[in-house]
Amino acid sequence: RRVAILISGRGSNMTALIEAAKAKDYPAEIVLVISNIAGAGGLAKASDAGIETATVESKPFGKDREAFERKLHDVLVAHNIELVCLAGFMRLLTPWFVKQWEGRMLNIHPALLPSYRGLHTHERALADGVKIHGATVHFVVPEMDSGPIVMQGAVAVHDDDTPDALAVRVLGVEHRIYPDALRLVASGGTRLENGFCKTGNAG
Ligand code: GRF
Numbered sequence: 001r002r003v004a005i006l007i008s009g010r011g012s013n014m015t016a017l018i019e020a021a022k023a024k025d026y027p028a029e030i031v032l033v034i035s036n037i038a039g040a041g042g043l044a045k046a047s048d049a050g051i052e053t054a055t056v057e058s059k060p061f062g063k064d065r066e067a068f069e070r071k072l073h074d075v076l077v078a079h080n081i082e083l084v085c086l087a088g089f090m091r092l093l094t095p096w097f098v099k100q101w102e103g104r105m106l107n108i109h110p111a112l113l114p115s116y117r118g119l120h121t122h123e124r125a126l127a128d129g130v131k132i133h134g135a136t137v138h139f140v141v142p143e144m145d146s147g148p149i150v151m152q153g154a155v156a157v158h159d160d161d162t163p164d165a166l167a168v169r170v171l172g173v174e175h176r177i178y179p180d181a182l183r184l185v186a187s188g189g190t191r192l193e194n195g196f197c198k199t200g201n202a203g
Pocket of ligand 1: 007009010011012013014087088089108109110171174
């Protein structure tokens with residue numbers, strides 16, 4: 001499976017996916033990294049790893065999200081991309097774009113969905129006093145940080161945790177589960193069927 005990773009920032013999840021995909025038996029090949037932010041830190045890391053990169057800036061399009069996405073879509077299609085991984089891609093996608101990649105686009109979110117959608121997940125988890133926190137890989141649907149869950153990983157919350165300390169431990173989980181989730185989806189072992197995430201042999 002030919003995979004593109006969409007980023008906006010440092011790209012540590014991107015790096016975890018690139019590293020995992022080096023394994024001989026890995027069912028996906030990372031062929032392209034696209035950033036919507038010029039000069040995003042992850043772009044240099046991807047180039048260093050020998051992966052083709054592209055920048056499709058969202059800023060010039062302002063509020064015209066679909067115009068930005070049509071350009072993004074064209075780049076993906078031109079590279080024969082089959083699966084898209086959002087990895088710290090800080091841009092809401094329209095229903096149109098989501099439809100183009102239905103069942104073929106994953107996102108990682110730093111919380112145990114459906115809890116803590118959106119930003120500042122670690123601060124909010126600590127403020128609520130939850131004892132378990134974590135990360136989720138899910139298929140992308142039009143609603144933000146929603147969609148059928150492919151995989152989750154949990155960490156215990158410590159009494160003296162800070163948002164930063166918790167973020168570091170959750171990030172460790174993210175780097176473990178995203179490659180595993182992509183492996184499942186790229187191999188066809190897990191797929192989207194009638195809006196649900198199904199695991200098992202196809203057919
Ligand atoms: C990760 O925590 C991801 O879950 C989130 O944004 C962060 C991106 O980090 N939505 P990185 O760019 O993968 O290092």
